[in-house]
Amino acid sequence: MLVLSRQRDESIIIGDNVQITVVDIRGDKVRLGIEAPAEISVHRKEVYDAIQRENRKAAGLNPDDVAPAGPAKREARPHNPAR
Numbered sequence: 001m002l003v004l005s006r007q008r009d010e011s012i013i014i015g016d017n018v019q020i021t022v023v024d025i026r027g028d029k030v031r032l033g034i035e036a037p038a039e040i041s042v043h044r045k046e047v048y049d050a051i052q053r054e055n056r057k058a059a060g061l062n063p064d065d066v067a068p069a070g071p072a073k074r075e076a077r078p079h080n081p082a083r
Helices: 045-058
Strands: 011-014 018-026 029-035
Touching: none
Parallel strands: none
Antiparallel strands: 011 018, 018 029
């Protein structure tokens, strides 16, 4: 997992077309703004998990028969200090 520190109004870029901006910080809550193309689904984790459960249920699959979705595995790349 990559961990980054950002302040209000600062952003991170994922790929070439997803931008996540820290919109507000109040107490222990952080509000994020996400700009992404319409073809990329953006969900809170608990909503995504509920969608996956419903999809498995609709397909007639037992939840124990399907491995839980986790972070995508990436191939190791050489360290690039320019990043």
